[in-house]
Amino acid sequence: MANLVEKLIDQPLTPWLSGSGPEGEIVLSSRIRLARNLRCLPFPGRASAAQLGEITAELKEVPYDLQAEDGHEYAFVELDQLLPLARYVLVEKHIISPNHVAEPENRALIVRDDVSVSIMINEEDHLRLQCLEAGLNLNDALEKANAVDDIIEAKHDVAFMENMGYLTSCPTNIGTGLRASVMVHLPALSLTKQMGRIVAIATQLGLTVRGLYGEGTEAAGNIFQISNQVTLGRNEQDIISNLTSVVKQVVDKERMARRLLINDSPDALFDRVWRAYGVLRYAHSISAQESLALLSEVRLGVDLGVIDETPPDIFTKLLITTRPNFLQHLAGDVGMSQSESDKMRAKLVRATLQKT
Ligand SMILES: Nc1ncnc2c1ncn2[C@@H]1O[C@H](COP(=O)(O)OP(=O)(O)OP(=O)(O)O)[C@@H](O)[C@H]1O
DSSP: OHHHHHHHHHOSOOGGGSSOSTTTTTEEEEEEEEEEOBTTSOOGGGOOHHHHHHHHHHTTTHHHHHHHHHOOOEEEEEGGGSOHHHHHHHHHTTSSOHHHHHSOTTOEEEEETTSSEEEEESSSSSEEEEEEEESSOHHHHHHHHHHHHHHHHHHSOBOEETTTEEOOSSGGGTBTOEEEEEEEEOHHHHHTTOHHHHHHHHHHTTEEEEBTTBTTOOOGGGEEEEEESOOTTSOHHHHHHHHHHHHHHHHHHHHHHHHHHHHHOHHHHHHHHHHHHHHHHHOSOOOHHHHHHHHHHHHHHHHTTSOOSSOTHHHHHHHHHTSHHHHHHHTTSOOOOHHHHHHHHHHHHHHHHHHO
16 A cells, blocks of 8 residues: 555646546646535544544545455555655645645545545545546546545434534535535736736636636646635525636636737747747756746647747656656755756756657
């Protein structure tokens, strides 16, 4: 089991980030998250260390139950058994949240071999179950999440009240305990300065727009996460249908903005995306932030057929491998300085682009 987690930390590719799936050119991934709590124990924020340990111990058998049902290998790992760097690589791969690693003691993770299912234990709730799919595919993610939830609830007494639904640590999650979210790449809407308006409209429609690593994080590389804000008084299917229809409209707007860029100012666009390609292809030192911003522009050029010598999945591949902690891990956790890390990143990007 521990070997599986090591393998997931080492692998440069994240299967659901393959760039495939419906609307895969713009929608990178779909995520369903269910928040669940065991009935007789306090929420993690109020639980003692001993109670947190009790929760972890009770859930240790869950991987075996899941494995028996779907035949996939599942791992269970306590976060404090991992090196700090390994924990941060898991965050960069969206397997656990920044919140979950903040206090690793008595926190654990259950993860499936293809990373399409992972369960954070003792994050904000006892269980944060997440299912991820490539592209715009919330329905399959929900189906998978419900199947995993059924297996857990068959053996564990989960806090649920007829009139309120699932009880959760934060009142905004009470009811279905569901957050549906899509990760979208919106370079043209960002370049044409339309994101402010999109965020305002999404908020009016009961949605929230977050950055690359969720709550409280920046939208690096023109990547945003759009998710539902309300969980109470709405059924799961309504939440998903509403989000899917808004995301489809955002995707249409992004396509329109792309057409506008290429029709109205092709020279500026060509120059911009090829410059980005040039820097990535030849730079000898590059920061994580700059590489992400330039990769986003190269991907835009590839999607528009302006850059034809790079496959679209280069963006998603390099999205993970150029992150600071993954790079450090690749170098063997040797405590690289910022400048060494920037040089290594540039080398990796050059080598990857050269191969295409
Ligand atoms: N569509 C998505 N694809 C990949 N990863 C995602 C997606 N949506 C969210 N995530 C990841 O899930 C983690 C948690 O995100 P976030 O903080 O937005 O949600 P949450 O913790 O489920 O919500 P809440 O604020 O209700 O606690 C982060 O690591 C984030 O990057």
